[in-house]
Amino acid sequence: MEISLNDLSFIEPVKDRLQLVEERLHNQAKGYHPAMEAALEHLLSSGGKRIRPILTLLTGGMLGTDPERLVPMAAAIEMLHTATLVHDDLIDGSLVRRGIPTLNTKWSSAATVLTGDFLFARAAKLAAETESVTALHLFAQTLAVIVDGEITQMFGDRGRANRSDYNRRIYAKTASLFETSTTATAIIANSDDAIKEKVRQYGYEIGMAFQIVDDILDFTSQTEKLGKPVASDLRQGLITLPALYYIESYPDDQDMITVIENDPCDESCLKRLLSAIRASGSIEKAMDEADSHVACAIDALAGLPDCTERTSLIELALYIVRRNV
């Protein structure tokens, strides 16, 4: 699995602090039930790109945020992300993440839910270590938005799938946490409102691009590369941006209608649909949309302190659309 970002140069300015974040994360189950310690170790040692804490640390470096408060915020955000993945994999019935079996393949649903809850609790405790009530408020609000997004996706009406619903959905499940990764940092740094707004916009735009690319990779990547099964969205009946563009061009495609109407869609129907979508130009259209979010993100960085961290934030934005994991 090629999931490590360690060889990417934009990490350079925050490498040492990222190590501190890693230690903070690993310490969170010490003194609790050994099963919880083992579960946390299983989750953390499987890798993950750590893109959100890198984002927090780079933004904090650019704004001069106190490291004593920045490191716990970066750890809190990664912990919150990890907790949402534990619950998400249970909800989605996913068996593999980061190339290894998910907790829900080893444990009962009850134990998996409780582990997720424990991680949420530790995330909140880490966020509280920033000693900023405003940042904590934003953190709590973001979790509510993520959960609301998961519920909306679960209860959503596929037949009425459209691009504005899609944008709302990917904001809730992904871009909201990216936005908080940068905004909370500016809050802790006591930055003025104009700076806060710029970093918020940067976080929002790369978050939207990140989820669009995640949805594209579900069509274009391989399971071994991604560390999680590909082609799983359509299989679950989830209509993402490439599929939405495809529907706009081919509204009468019978296989697509079958997926949308929640009728049983067998493997041959899925296979046909996947290759039709891949050949239709819809993936390129989705990629153009991700690119334009990245361009907006880079624009938002103009006027912020010119420093190595800002250069890294530009590289990070470009990496998001070039990545293949």
Ligand code: IPE
């Ligand atoms: C996975 O996030 C869930 C999404 C929001 C797409 P990442 O792709 O950041 O997952 P890891 O942490 O690197 O495994």
Ligand code: IPE
């Ligand atoms: C990821 O959602 C979970 C959250 C961001 C809450 P998905 O179900 O779409 O992502 P993967 O494919 O499992 O990583």
Ligand code: MG
């Ligand atoms: Mg999932």
Ligand code: MG
């Ligand atoms: Mg999901």
